[in-house]
Amino acid sequence: MAKKKQTKVEEPIVEETVVVEQPKVEAPKIKAKPKNTWEIKDRVYYLKNRYKPLSYSIKTSNLYWFDPEKGYEREIKYCQNQRTCFVDEMKGDQRLEHIVFRSGVLFVEKEKTTLQKFLSLYHPLKDKLFYEYKPVEIASNQIDRLELEADAILMARQMDIDLAEAIMRVEKGSNVSNMSSKEIKRDLLLFARNNPDLFLELANDDNVVLRNFGIKAVEENILKLSSDQRYFLWGSNNRKIMTVPFDEHPYTALAHWFKTDEGMEVYTQIEKRIN
Known part of the structure; x- marks a missing residue:
C-alpha cells in the first residue's frame, strides 16, 4: 500500500514594521506679560x-x-x-x-x-x-469702624454693673461714686460708641476690676495711699501693706499685688468691709 506524501505547509512570512519615533519639539515658552494693574480712571x-x-x-x-x-x-x-x-x-x-x-x-x-x-x-x-x-478704601474702613462700634455696644449692653463701674471709673474718675446705675449704664454705652477701641481694651483687661476695687477701698478709707503715692496703708492703723514699685501707677500696682498670695488675703479682708 502506497504511503501518502505529506505536503509541507509553509508558514506565511510576517514583515515587521519598524516605527521610528520622531523627537517631540516643544513649543517655545512665551513669557506672560505682566498685567497692567493701573486702573484708567479720573x-x-x-x-x-x-x-x-x-x-x-x-x-x-x-x-x-x-x-x-x-x-x-x-x-x-x-x-x-x-x-x-x-x-x-x-x-x-x-x-x-x-x-x-x-x-x-x-x-x-x-x-x-x-x-x-x-x-x-x-x-x-x-x-x-x-x-x-479712594471711596472703596474709605467705605471699607468705615465698615470696620461700624462693626467695631457694634461689638463694643453689644458688649456694653450685656455688661454687669460692677465691670461697667470699673470701666467708667477709668474714664470719669471718682465721679462714678456719685452716679446711679442707670447713669453709669448710659455713659458706658456712649463711651462704647464714641471710643470702641479703648472700651474693648478695658473690657478685656483683668486688672480694671481690681483697680476699681482698690480705688473704692481708698474712697471708703479702708485703705490709704500715702501722700507721696509710694505706699498703701491700712486706714484703721496706718500699717503699711505694700510698696508701689518705682515708675508704676499706684492702683495698677495694687491690682497686680492683689493677685499674689499675700494680696489675696488682704483682698478678702477688704471685701468683707467694703459697701
Whole structure:
C-alpha cells in the first residue's frame, strides 16, 4: 500500500514594521506679560488736614523715589511733554509743569496717566501733604469702624454693673461714686460708641476690676495711699501693706499685688468691709 506524501505547509512570512519615533519639539515658552494693574480712571486729590487755600503748588522737580527693583533712588519730575516721570527714561526736551491745588482739591483726568502715577505712586509727599481720594478704601474702613462700634455696644449692653463701674471709673474718675446705675449704664454705652477701641481694651483687661476695687477701698478709707503715692496703708492703723514699685501707677500696682498670695488675703479682708 502506497504511503501518502505529506505536503509541507509553509508558514506565511510576517514583515515587521519598524516605527521610528520622531523627537517631540516643544513649543517655545512665551513669557506672560505682566498685567497692567493701573486702573484708567479720573482721580481726585486733597490736601491733608482739610487745608483749603485758594491755590497751593507742590514741588514737581528735584525729587527722588527709591526703586526697590533697581536698588537705588531715581530722580523724578513731572513734565507735560513726557510719557514718564523718571528722568533717566525721558527723551528730548523736558518742559516742567506746575501742579496746583485749588481750594485744597486737584482733579486729574484719566487721560493724564503720567501725572496720576506721579502723584499716587512716586511723589515723596503723598499721604503726608496730600492724598488720593479712594471711596472703596474709605467705605471699607468705615465698615470696620461700624462693626467695631457694634461689638463694643453689644458688649456694653450685656455688661454687669460692677465691670461697667470699673470701666467708667477709668474714664470719669471718682465721679462714678456719685452716679446711679442707670447713669453709669448710659455713659458706658456712649463711651462704647464714641471710643470702641479703648472700651474693648478695658473690657478685656483683668486688672480694671481690681483697680476699681482698690480705688473704692481708698474712697471708703479702708485703705490709704500715702501722700507721696509710694505706699498703701491700712486706714484703721496706718500699717503699711505694700510698696508701689518705682515708675508704676499706684492702683495698677495694687491690682497686680492683689493677685499674689499675700494680696489675696488682704483682698478678702477688704471685701468683707467694703459697701
